[in-house]
Amino acid sequence: MLRRYLYVLGARPDRIDDLVQDTFVVALQKTLEDRGAAAAGAFLRGVAKHLLLRERRSAAARREVELADQVWHEQCADGSGDQRLAALRHCVGLLPERSQQVLRRCYAEGAGRQALGGELGMTPDGIKTALRRLRAALRSCIEQRLRREVAES
Amino acid sequence: MKDEPVRDLARERLLSAELAELFDTDLAQLEARGAGPQRRHGPWLAAALLCLGATVAFGVAWLRRHDDAAAAQGKFDPLDPWWEQERHPTFRVPEVVVTTPEQVAALPAAVARITVSTREAQDGTIEAVLRRSGLRQLLLVHGDAQVAARVPWPSLAAQSSLHSLGCYALPVAADWLRSLQPWPELRSLALPNGSIRLDAATATALAGIRTLRHLDLAYDELEPEGLLRLAALPELDTLVLGVPPRQQPDLRANFAAVAQIRSLRALFCDGDFEPMPAEALRELHRLERLVALQLTNFQVDDEALEALPRTLEHLALPTLAGVTARGLAGLAERSALRSLACHLPIPAELDAAVAATVAKLPLECFECRSGMPSARLWAELAGSPVLRRVGVGLGRDELPTAVFERALGCRSLVVLWVSLATLPTPQQLGVLREHPALRRIVLRRTAPDVVPTAAELAALRASVRAEVEFL
Numbered sequence: 001m002l003r004r005y006l007y008v009l010g011a012r013p014d015r016i017d018d019l020v021q022d023t024f025v026v027a028l029q030k031t032l033e034d035r036g037a038a039a040a041g042a043f044l045r046g047v048a049k050h051l052l053l054r055e056r057r058s059a060a061a062r063r064e065v066e067l068a069d070q071v072w073h074e075q076c077a078d079g080s081g082d083q084r085l086a087a088l089r090h091c092v093g094l095l096p097e098r099s100q101q102v103l104r105r106c107y108a109e110g111a112g113r114q115a116l117g118g119e120l121g122m123t124p125d126g127i128k129t130a131l132r133r134l135r136a137a138l139r140s141c142i143e144q145r146l147r148r149e150v151a152e153s
Numbered sequence: 154m155k156d157e158p159v160r161d162l163a164r165e166r167l168l169s170a171e172l173a174e175l176f177d178t179d180l181a182q183l184e185a186r187g188a189g190p191q192r193r194h195g196p197w198l199a200a201a202l203l204c205l206g207a208t209v210a211f212g213v214a215w216l217r218r219h220d221d222a223a224a225a226q227g228k229f230d231p232l233d234p235w236w237e238q239e240r241h242p243t244f245r246v247p248e249v250v251v252t253t254p255e256q257v258a259a260l261p262a263a264v265a266r267i268t269v270s271t272r273e274a275q276d277g278t279i280e281a282v283l284r285r286s287g288l289r290q291l292l293l294v295h296g297d298a299q300v301a302a303r304v305p306w307p308s309l310a311a312q313s314s315l316h317s318l319g320c321y322a323l324p325v326a327a328d329w330l331r332s333l334q335p336w337p338e339l340r341s342l343a344l345p346n347g348s349i350r351l352d353a354a355t356a357t358a359l360a361g362i363r364t365l366r367h368l369d370l371a372y373d374e375l376e377p378e379g380l381l382r383l384a385a386l387p388e389l390d391t392l393v394l395g396v397p398p399r400q401q402p403d404l405r406a407n408f409a410a411v412a413q414i415r416s417l418r419a420l421f422c423d424g425d426f427e428p429m430p431a432e433a434l435r436e437l438h439r440l441e442r443l444v445a446l447q448l449t450n451f452q453v454d455d456e457a458l459e460a461l462p463r464t465l466e467h468l469a470l471p472t473l474a475g476v477t478a479r480g481l482a483g484l485a486e487r488s489a490l491r492s493l494a495c496h497l498p499i500p501a502e503l504d505a506a507v508a509a510t511v512a513k514l515p516l517e518c519f520e521c522r523s524g525m526p527s528a529r530l531w532a533e534l535a536g537s538p539v540l541r542r543v544g545v546g547l548g549r550d551e552l553p554t555a556v557f558e559r560a561l562g563c564r565s566l567v568v569l570w571v572s573l574a575t576l577p578t579p580q581q582l583g584v585l586r587e588h589p590a591l592r593r594i595v596l597r598r599t600a601p602d603v604v605p606t607a608a609e610l611a612a613l614r615a616s617v618r619a620e621v622e623f624l
Contacts, residue, residue: 004170013181068163108176
């Protein structure tokens, strides 16, 4: 969860491990009451955001972090983002087989656009467009599923 | 920097992080491969996010109308949204036509679809094309038996990486078709305009190409026995037929044979201006997967409209001259239809009935392939919240300005397809600059001498935010 959160806030991937480690060092130095996983998660995200803000010098960069934090809270009503992750898993399962294959080859197996284009008979630009559409469809599906879950609850 | 682009980027990063976790991959590697969220490129970001926003809007609109079960049945493929497809089901015919080895050598490496004008081609041209790496599609166009004898068929048969192959009006032997059977990637095969006669031997050779999904046999002489054998193709999805000149095929017998190809989802049939019998269309009811039907250059009447399969989602009709308002009212009851095209101009006396049909159907695509829709029809199209694509074919004397102005009123439009004889000016096209959702404008020339210069094309593209394609 913390890695996802820091990435959303704009942390560079090569800095995320360090920031997570620093976050837990700070957490260990504090004496925390056991108020449940949600409270602990909120505390860890607060520390992580604070550490990231320390690396952002300009007001504009700090504002971007704040805006991204707002997005996290809007999108992850449960705090941890685990509901979204479950919805994503469900939505990927609904995609046509060829679309799932593109996602697997691209995200899990690291195939580049050139290679993927060769396999599917598409140009690299076509793969880029297809990935953009896939991401848009997944975003919409996740939002719809979460809305439905809220309505049913 | 404005807030919304930052927030949108954060949403994209959230999805990337989730995908990385789902597929257990490293975020740094994901970014390095360019599979992560779009990077910020200063002033270009707004345009990029606009495209993204439009894409999301389509997805949201789609998911509002279709539940998870429908999505699971493969009705919507984000890799290939149906409204992006061009009219021709088999090929995106490229403008790259070569006749000499030098022309082939001068083509950019990225060109993967090439047409050879076989009759005029110098010796060595086809071989030069076949030597290119990454070749996906090859069309050989025109030639009699003498020209066909000069085609290096053995070399061509060795080009097993091709996805699409076409021989237009070029005689092809059944024996040679058999040599295509081991090709692992061949999905589209076009053999129209008398390239073959579909007898039992030729059909058996074709039926052995198990990877085929699209087959174009337009204007070939067909035997029902030959069509029946095509049912052995396990993945055949699209079939293109056309009545050859000076022949009167038994359409009912042919369609009865076609109805055995149970994998078929799209059937395109061009006629000879004779009636399309309702009983022939009823034969198609056995095709449970048939969702697209195009009938051009036939006469149809109310009975034929009533006989159309209920599974159809995409329908292209020929002239409506034999149809009445009652027949169109029946069409309006087919709530599965999401794409409707009229091949010839809509008769004035039917304009109100067509507009009423359009208003009643949840159309995502409407095409008027010969002529400008009426103001009444445009008003109905503008009122549709789900309309994604409009196609209009303009005559030589019709200016595209009116199309652009009307299309601006269709606020959910994504693709505008205009067939025209004269090139619009950037000022004319620029009317569409403020369109909130339009992402792609396709301009197809009907006059071969209308060829824009690079500067003219650049000016057209700069006048709008949507992509501009010129065919």
